[in-house]
Amino acid sequence: MKQQLFLGLIAIAVAAILPACGGSSGGSSSSPKNVIFFLGDGMGMTTMTAARIYKAGEDGSLTMDNLPETAFVKTYSNDAQVTDSAPSMAAYMTGIKMNNEVVSMTPDTSAYDKTTLASYVSGADTTCPTTGNGKSVPTLIELAKKSNLATGIVTTTRVTHATPAVTYAHICHRDGENTIAAQLVPNGNGYNSALGDGIDVVLGGGLAYFQPKTTTGSKRTDTRDLVAELQTAGYSVVSKNSELIKVASTQKKLVGLFTSSHMSYDLDRLATSADEPSLAAMTSKAIDVLSANKNGMFLMVEGGRIDHALHETTAKKALQDTVAFDDAIQVAIDKMQAIDPGLKNTLIVVTADHDHTLVLNGYAALTGKTTPTNPGILGLLRSYIDNALTLDVSGNAFTILGFGNGESRLATRTALTDATVAADTYHQEAAIPTALGSETHGGGDVFLGAIGKGAEKFTGVLLNTEIFGLIMGIFNL
Ligand SMILES: [Zn+2]
Numbered sequence: 225m226k227q228q229l230f231l232g233l234i235a236i237a238v239a240a241i242l243p244a245c246g247g248s249s250g251g252s253s254s255s256p257k258n259v260i261f262f263l264g265d266g267m268g269m270t271t272m273t274a275a276r277i278y279k280a281g282e283d284g285s286l287t288m289d290n291l292p293e294t295a296f297v298k299t300y301s302n303d304a305q306v307t308d309s310a311p312s313m314a315a316y317m318t319g320i321k322m323n324n325e326v327v328s329m330t331p332d333t334s335a336y337d338k339t340t341l342a343s344y345v346s347g348a349d350t351t352c353p354t355t356g357n358g359k360s361v362p363t364l365i366e367l368a369k370k371s372n373l374a375t376g377i378v379t380t381t382r383v384t385h386a387t388p389a390v391t392y393a394h395i396c397h398r399d400g401e402n403t404i405a406a407q408l409v410p411n412g413n414g415y416n417s418a419l420g421d422g423i424d425v426v427l428g429g430g431l432a433y434f435q436p437k438t439t440t441g442s443k444r445t446d447t448r449d450l451v452a453e454l455q456t457a458g459y460s461v462v463s464k465n466s467e468l469i470k471v472a473s474t475q476k477k478l479v480g481l482f483t484s485s486h487m488s489y490d491l492d493r494l495a496t497s498a499d500e501p502s503l504a505a506m507t508s509k510a511i512d513v514l515s516a517n518k519n520g521m522f523l524m525v526e527g528g529r530i531d532h533a534l535h536e537t538t539a540k541k542a543l544q545d546t547v548a549f550d551d552a553i554q555v556a557i558d559k560m561q562a563i564d565p566g567l568k569n570t571l572i573v574v575t576a577d578h579d580h581t582l583v584l585n586g587y588a589a590l591t592g593k594t595t596p597t598n599p600g601i602l603g604l605l606r607s608y609i610d611n612a613l614t615l616d617v618s619g620n621a622f623t624i625l626g627f628g629n630g631e632s633r634l635a636t637r638t639a640l641t642d643a644t645v646a647a648d649t650y651h652q653e654a655a656i657p658t659a660l661g662s663e664t665h666g667g668g669d670v671f672l673g674a675i676g677k678g679a680e681k682f683t684g685v686l687l688n689t690e691i692f693g694l695i696m697g698i699f700n701l
Contacts, residue, residue: 257373257520257699258563258570259364260511260556261316264549265309265387266531266542268579269671274539274625275546277601281593286547287554288574291673296685298669299578302331306667309386309531310398312577312688317363317391317524319692326358327386327395327404333358335397343397348433348443350400360394364692365522366418367701374517375423376510378552380487380503380545381528382430383408387577391524392416392423402444405433409450410457422457422477425513425523427506429483431463441484454479465501473512480506489529489541490548491648503527504552511559520569520699525552534580535663537630537651540602542582543594557675567676571698573691574673579666581628581654586614588624599646601625623652630654630663 264271276286301307302321311322318328325335334357336343344352365375379388384401393407393416406414410422434450435442444450451461459477462468468480482500487493493500501509507525514521527549533541553574564570584601589608594600604621605614613621620637623645632651644650654663672691674682678698682691695701 256518256564256569257371257701258560259368259521259695259699260523260525260560260570260572261364261695262525262527262549262553262556262572262574263313263316263387264527264530264546264574264576265381266534266578266580266665267527267546267549267576267670268582268666268668270582270584271530271534271542271546271580272671274582274584274601275543275550277591278540278543278594279547279550281600282590284593286550287557288550288671288673291572291574291675291679293674293679293682295672295674295682296669297575297672297688297691298685299688300667306665307578308398308665309577310390313387314363314390315688316575316577316691317365318361319689319696320361321689325398327393327398328361328363328390329394329396330358330361333396343399345397345399347445348399348401349445350395350397350403352396352400357396360418362418363391364695364701365391365423365524366416367696368522369418369420369423371701372517372519374425374514374519374521375419376425376514376521376523377423377428377526378425378503378506378510378523379428379526379528380490380548381428381526381532382433382486383426383428383481384430384433385486385528387526387528388428388524392419401430401433402446405430405444405450406448409453412448412450412453412457422459424476424517425478425510427468427478427480427482427501427510428528429481429485429487431481432484434481451479451481464499465505466499468501468505468509471509471513473516475513476516478509478513486529486532489533489545491541491544494544495648502551503548504555507552508555508559511556511563515559515563525556527552531580534582534627536661537627537632537654537663538649539582539625539652540646540648540650543602560676569677571674571676571678571695573679573682573695574671575691576670579668579670581630581663581666583626583628585622585624585626588614591624594646599642602646602650603642604640604645625652627652627654627663628666629656629658631658631660633657
């Protein structure tokens with residue numbers, strides 16, 4: 225009932241918007257429709273603030289800070305105060321609130337057997353019931369395909385991970401990544417036919433879910449070679465940055481699977497000179513290829529590992545991945561301004577799917593940006609009064625950044641130094657102890673910024689499901 229009411233409100237909102245954007249110029253339907261949706265996974269507002277200080281100092285700014293229109297987004301899911309990445313992204317992509325861990329299905333879909341509470345997933349395979357457990361709901365990418373737009377997904381996670389998955393797949397449990405991979409491969413068993421001839425550009429990690437089980441490192445439990453199937457379906461498949469660079473913008477179908485699992489954290493990519501593209505490089509190539517379609521494009525770009533670094537309570541990695549995400553936004557704005565001056569037919573939206581428990585502690589003096597000789601916001605907390613170390617009740621110094629929960633909370637520890645806490649692998653301390661890597665999402669509202677056509681419609685405090693209707697209305701998809 226609640227859902228019907230919501231869908232009704234969306235329909236009214238869309239109807240109210242349509243005359244304004246479709247009315248006077250009869251030729252508007254032939255104008256390109258370009259939507260680029262940026263999702264910083266787990267990029268809560270404290271992470272954004274800390275990343276700004278990390279990169280540019282307190283008085284500096286990120287590209288995100290300069291987006292002309294902003295809003296706040298409420299992120300709770302259909303069944304949880306604190307959402308996971310599947311229903312939160314699905315809310316943006318489908319306009320429907322669904323249960324935690326569900327990928328683009330109706331609200332009655334559960335990732336767990338309601339009687340036994342057993343999960344419908346084992347490894348990367350699912351046993352989702354084929355009846356009585358919800359139905360698929362259309363996604364923005366499917367609707368963009370129906371409107372003959374070029375479509376793309378770019379991520380630093382596995383392309384089968386929750387956030388990218390909800391743009392193109394439908395499944396009762398996000399961990400069924402073998403099934404999710406099959407939904408991406410045109411003509412193959414289990415393909416999502418609502419994608420027409422297939423998503424045009426897919427770039428990220430996760431090769432293991434596309435390789436037959438006979439290949440070392442494969443996560444598949446069958447003998448299908450999805451890379452070969454993609455090539456048969458007309459895709460050029462690349463696995464290195466040096467190959468991606470050479471892909472011509474006339475290429476129609478492109479898949480890049482650069483790592484077996486998730487791509488490297490940006491700090492590690494930079495440190496090891498791996499032949500992996502940056503998020504900005506992938507975004508740039510995706511726009512080059514997709515912009516050949518004169519109808520326009522729908523491109524989703526995820527900074528997916530901000531979330532992973534926060535789960536690990538390694539703040540430095542999270543902040544660097546946030547900066548890499550911000551760099552990709554700048555590349556997209558610059559490229560689209562060149563293609564579509566003034567962004568008259570282009571909307572770029574930047575948001576996050578949920579918060580984390582990162583906090584900015586105490587009354588720290590200004591630190592300025594992080595450099596090889598200045599830990600900046602990663603350092604120990606020093607008072608604004610005299611720049612002396614601030615101590616806890618036990619006489620211990622502590623870091624400016626901490627977490628609400630996480631594994632690093634020692635009963636006794638040696639004195640921390642700036643060198644220790646500014647290391648790439650340092651795990652910030654947390655108030656509530658958890659298992660290693662199990663820091664949780666937070667329930668706070670998240671930031672949304674927008675630029676370009678219709679950006680002014682993104683304002684106030686929005687429900688995450690409202691974003692879908694706004695994009696649909698602005699472009700009459
Ligand atoms: Zn997430």
